[in-house]
Amino acid sequence: MRTMIYLIYFLLVLHFKSAVVSISVERDGSKANRYLIEKWESWFNANDFNRDRVLSMDDIKLFENYYKDLGYLSDEHLKEINKRTDRIWRKIILNNTLEITKDDFVEMLKQKYESDKEVFTEMMREYISDWCETMDLNDDYFISEEEFLTNVFASRHNTIAADDELFQAFRPVNGRFPVKTMINYFIRSATDTNESTPDVFQDALDSGF
Ligand SMILES: [Ca+2]
Numbered sequence: 356m357r358t359m360i361y362l363i364y365f366l367l368v369l370h371f372k373s374a375v376v377s378i379s380v381e382r383d384g385s386k387a388n389r390y391l392i393e394k395w396e397s398w399f400n401a402n403d404f405n406r407d408r409v410l411s412m413d414d415i416k417l418f419e420n421y422y423k424d425l426g427y428l429s430d431e432h433l434k435e436i437n438k439r440t441d442r443i444w445r446k447i448i449l450n451n452t453l454e455i456t457k458d459d460f461v462e463m464l465k466q467k468y469e470s471d472k473e474v475f476t477e478m479m480r481e482y483i484s485d486w487c488e489t490m491d492l493n494d495d496y497f498i499s500e501e502e503f504l505t506n507v508f509a510s511r512h513n514t515i516a517a518d519d520e521l522f523q524a525f526r527p528v529n530g531r532f533p534v535k536t537m538i539n540y541f542i543r544s545a546t547d548t549n550e551s552t553p554d555v556f557q558d559a560l561d562s563g564f
């Protein structure tokens with residue numbers, strides 16, 4: 356009888372412990388909330404450079420042709436930028452498909468985020484670092500206003516006031532800010548579920564960037 360009571364007691368403790376573990380898994384903050392999903396949707400819209408409601412290689416080709424038409428990058432530099440942008444676009448944005456709709460894009464990010472937030476954040480760091488580094492045309496680890504505007508115009512964002520507001524949000528000193536500042540801002544924006552954290556990227560999109 357005593358053995359039976361111990362056994363029941365043991366099973367109850369075990370059950371209680373597993374309930375606590377499942378509650379703590381629920382609360383580890385790795386669920387994508389509405390706020391984060393809306394940011395990913397805005398990000399999709401901002402990347403749809405040709406406005407045809409899908410993301411494809413056509414969007415990035417528009418971006419690359421803009422740089423080509425500017426004419427001040429050497430063929431070698433241009434080739435290097437295109438190689439990097441094509442690679443990150445195929446891997447991170449298109450998830451190795453030919454084109455992706457907004458619903459599929461959000462679902463793809465949601466699955467990756469919820470299966471492992473740390474792996475997701477590292478993937479974002481790789482994408483965002485590569486993207487921001489391609490903006491630094493003279494390789495001095497700073498983004499000047501000219502480099503910034505060249506990139507946003509190439510991305511078909513040319514609302515001057517909103518572009519300038521976003522540039523100022525990175526707190527430039529003597530007309531430039533470190534590439535690292537932009538990388539850190541964007542990673543936070545792409546991964547943070549807390550609505551009260553300041554988000555310069557989201558503010559810019561809201562003001563028409
Ligand atoms: Ca498109």
Ligand SMILES: [Ca+2]
Nearest residue numbers: 491493495497
């Ligand atoms: Ca630079």
